[in-house]
Amino acid sequence: MTDFAPLQALGPIAPARVPGSTPWTPHLDHYLAHYQLAPLLGDHVALHVGYLDARGFRLWTQIWTPTAPRGTAFVVHGYFDHLGLYRHLLERLLAQGWRVVLWDLPGHGLSSGERATIDDFDDYGECLAELQAQLDHQGLIPKPWVGIGQSTGAAILATDALRHGEPSTWQGLALLAPLVRPLGWPQSSWLHRLASPFITTLPRKYRPNSSDSDFTAFLREADPLQADYLTLTWVSAMRRWMPQLIALPTSQLPVLILQGEQDLTVDWAWNLEVMTRKFPRARVYRHPEARHHLVNEAEPIRQVLFDELSVFLDDVAPCNVQRLGT
Template sequence: MSNTFDPDHLRASLQPLSARQPMSDEGLAYQRFYTLAGLGRDGLVNSRLGRFEVGGYEIVTQLWMPENPVATLVLVHGFYDHMGLYRHVIEWALELGFAVVSCDLPGHGLSSGSRASIIDFAEYQLVLDRLFVEAETLQLPKPWHLCGQSTGGAIVIDHLLNHGDESPAQGQSILLAPLVRPRGWTWSKVSYYLLRAFVKGIDRRFSENSNAPAFLPFLMADPLQPRRLPTAWVGALAKWIERIEHAPRSRRSPLIVQGESDMTVDWSHNLAVLNDKFDHPQIFMLHEARHHLANELPEIRERFFEFLTRRMVQTQIS
């Protein structure tokens, strides 16, 4: 069977998740390529792809539904990422009996939009809000938990600081290597303001952001990986950082997992900000872990998943 798929053709063929559209051959090829098929214990998880429109984008979404789910995990991927890179997080959630719903952000993965670009981070909030509508339409079981990696964490942070008390996701919020400021932000910001009138983007530099030796080669061969860093995204990030660092405090208490060998985000600064913005967030540090925690070595994933599982079980009981 072929593992080839055309992102634009696949997206155009999709209906809303609520239509319960059977998986096409191209959809199955996508799932095989990213090992998203047959997840969960005994392979009894129902999985399907769908599409919704918001903010001028066509957003591809995906649902994994175990038998008799007890809660839902709303999963938000990071910058340059897409749903296909999150198998380990999805499997962990399925083991806990959670349904998992996710989507590719604008300009990422199977969704439409200029690759890896955005004009304003508020567009990400529109997508997250629309994903909640999908979960409500599908009557996914509550509580709804949030999980965001890196920029996905930034999206969750923004949501919690501005809508925490009214959020439909009143379960736990998980931040994996969350972005507030990237590493070397001062120089990056200066470069942006100097170059923005002349440069629309720069070639992406792939870096070792996981200790797993096979992850970087896979990223470099991944057909859904953007190859350039758009200047517009850096400008949107600059505005977002100022907004978040001046936002009011939240009574929410997220779970934060952070690697001390993370060379992508300015994690010491970020944790100080998050400690100030949230009510006693629970932080789990991993000395050797790098940035892409969702694709770290199995032994590293096992350690932070154990931490998260204990907290999630406590939430379910309470």
């Protein structure tokens, strides 16, 4: 199995590649090749990699920068995910001229923390805030800022925007298959209450969460950064977070919600009702064939979803810079 542990010895985030050079370590080379990120390092893209310390965690962070960025897009991944799985979205955002910040959540990917768990969902939001403060201090994240989150990542961004109110540091948010509660929560909630005093983890079931069979096979067979269990500590933290989100005041922030109607991971119809109440200006696009992992859907579905995202980003943050490839 591929071992990326040597990358955990890297220091603070720093330039790893500028146009015309190569990554600074063979371990990084191998990581970029394994997750098919290397082809995105063309002559017009620079890369920073390394760690940022926040809330007692070491967060594996990457910043991808095209020539003359129009602003900064923060990408926040979902539960069990890590930033290495987001190449399709990264490619689209770079083509649109965005500087892209990606980071592994605590307990995920190459970040520190007990695997696949968190004591409190607030830790996620506080990590995001500290990451932004540190990168802003270094002059690495030009405004406007947009947030793009998948599932749990969408929940983190939505909570951040609702808690901070208006005026927001965000120009807009794109919430992809946002988590509020999982599918079957009214039933599984009782099981969680009964089981949590006695067990700490449950074996993970790799159900297809995308119609791209190559992606789902990669998760099961070739991704060494996947956790093989669900922690009940994480479920407990989610349980406490849900009523907190619902109690927060609404926001007039521009929001795009992308949702697959074949999603069997989250209770998407119920979640959409919550999110559209919280964000009255939200634009909702539902795809009849898409499942849950929208950033890694089959190419025809993914392109439709990404086209919706591109239009939204152009609306909230018009681009005055010629895009790559145009």
